[in-house]
């Protein structure tokens with residue numbers, strides 16, 4: 043029996059309709075298993091996993107499929123020999139697919155939004171990133187690009203190469219800043235001062251200085267005496 047898209051759906055489901063939710067893959071269907079009567083919303087691959095009686099890829103094995111049909115499905119798709127390795131591969135990629143299917147089913151936030159949120163979680167980015175002006179400007183810029191398959195956003199090589207140099211130059215061009223300091227003691231009871239520089243670009247950490255060896259004026263000299271408008275000696279208060 044040919045294993046075309048339509049035959050698999052036709053043979054093993056009592057109903058199947060393309061999932062119309064925004065964000066579901068083109069092959070995702072909402073289907074009812076012909077054997078056990080359960081409803082799923084997956085691609086063809088997981089339908090096959092289900093009716094093969096093996097399960098896997100995050101979908102359970104059908105408990106009602108006749109064994110001769112299950113075996114035929116397994117044979118047709120070489121599932122028997124792949125089942126064990128597939129189970130081992132049941133990893134991030136599968137989970138992501140499933141999460142996407144789940145979130146479509148739950149009718150949660152838009153898929154684009156959840157992909158952004160997932161990126162933040164996956165990359166351990168601080169949630170505060172979302173409240174920054176830089177973030178809001180970035181989102182606006184991405185939205186302005188619009189749908190465009192050939193655009194892949196920031197370039198890795200540029201980011202850790204020329205961009206760093208450009209950004210350093212840009213920050214150094216800023217004049218009129220405040221130096222903020224915040225004293226604390228480290229485990230060896232050395233008195234340390236964190237030096238931050240505040241300007242119209244935002245606040246950035248400059249360095250921590252050991253007060254027994256350096257004076258705050260080292261930081262002022264580093265930033266440039268002519269650039270420093272004020273020094274805030276106790277940042278907290």
Ligand SMILES: [Zn+2]
Pocket residue numbers: 075076077078079080092093103104105106107
């Ligand atoms: Zn079933």
